[in-house]
Amino acid sequence: MQMRDFAIGELAAETGVKIPTIRYYEGIGLIEPPPRTDGNQRRYGETALERLKFIAHARAMGFPMVELKAMLRIAGHKDAPCADLDELVRGRLVEVNERIARLTALRGELSGMLESHHHGTIGECRVVEVLSDHGSCATEH
Amino acid sequence: MQMRDFAIGELAAETGVKIPTIRYYEGIGLIEPPPRTDGNQRRYGETALERLKFIAHARAMGFPMVELKAMLRIAGHKDAPCADLDELVRGRLVEVNERIARLTALRGELSGMLESHHHGTIGECRVVEVLSDHGSCATEH
DNA sequence: GTAATTGCTCTAGTCACTAGAGGTTCAAGC
DNA sequence: GCTTGAACCTCTAGTGACTAGAGCAATTAC
Numbered sequence: 001m002q003m004r005d006f007a008i009g010e011l012a013a014e015t016g017v018k019i020p021t022i023r024y025y026e027g028i029g030l031i032e033p034p035p036r037t038d039g040n041q042r043r044y045g046e047t048a049l050e051r052l053k054f055i056a057h058a059r060a061m062g063f064p065m066v067e068l069k070a071m072l073r074i075a076g077h078k079d080a081p082c083a084d085l086d087e088l089v090r091g092r093l094v095e096v097n098e099r100i101a102r103l104t105a106l107r108g109e110l111s112g113m114l115e116s117h118h119h120g121t122i123g124e125c126r127v128v129e130v131l132s133d134h135g136s137c138a139t140e141h
Numbered sequence: 142m143q144m145r146d147f148a149i150g151e152l153a154a155e156t157g158v159k160i161p162t163i164r165y166y167e168g169i170g171l172i173e174p175p176p177r178t179d180g181n182q183r184r185y186g187e188t189a190l191e192r193l194k195f196i197a198h199a200r201a202m203g204f205p206m207v208e209l210k211a212m213l214r215i216a217g218h219k220d221a222p223c224a225d226l227d228e229l230v231r232g233r234l235v236e237v238n239e240r241i242a243r244l245t246a247l248r249g250e251l252s253g254m255l256e257s258h259h260h261g262t263i264g265e266c267r268v269v270e271v272l273s274d275h276g277s278c279a280t281e282h
Numbered sequence: 283g284t285a286a287t288t289g290c291t292c293t294a295g296t297c298a299c300t301a302g303a304g305g306t307t308c309a310a311g312c
Numbered sequence: 313g314c315t316t317g318a319a320c321c322t323c324t325a326g327t328g329a330c331t332a333g334a335g336c337a338a339t340t341a342c
Contacts, residue, residue, distance in 0.1 A: 023322095040321065041320055148289075149290095162330065180339070181289085
């Protein structure tokens, strides 16, 4: 059984990661430099495909680059304890919760702005006022 | 009655915007170049302070730079209709709602990942699986 | 009057990519 | 086997929104 191999464009199509981005990832050492054809073109195997999918998905979930690197390091040791990875996911969860809270507060502020002014001109517009005066906010941001 | 004037550091302290950032804003034309002392140092008046507060607050609320510029243009015309500004705020509100929705979905996914695996090692860890396989996600991101 | 603080300009660096120039290789059809 | 067009290569430079640092000048406090 022979493994399929992919040109960079196929890999891109398969994962949704753009071609220059794949090369960029290689440049910064996030993925391994793949073998090349005689004509110097990159050819990727299944493993590279999986790894890139992993990366793409984690990025889409908002994991920052540094954590991503840590995850890849961990995911590489098949016998390492799950706890390490858990830790990262848990951290991310906390962050997501915080961001939801902040955005929810912001939503309140924005819709408040819209409700409370119907004077017609900017000169007396509450939106401008509210924006200028952070002190009147209910929340931190 | 004479207006107070502020050195750049005072302005920074007052608004929470860092000094290099204030100069950067001046460079890109977001704020006016203020008058200078004989020794070439910037001195700001109340108006500049207000404008910078406006900017800082809008940025903190996540308005992107382009919208910020539009808002400043509008806020400058004291007799312009409020509707224009409303439009921007409304747009931002839609965006905030979308982001809340996406983050909420993400939260579900993350906590799902944490619940569904207690095997001990990475080799059989669902976290790695889920991250690799976007197809198994309930949602878009 | 002097010392500490604050300010000035300018260049370059950050992150995570993206765009473009200019050239080479591959795969498919004839 | 040959041609053609798509896909690939490297390299440089640009993006946005700042941030950091060097090297020097002005201001302020004592």
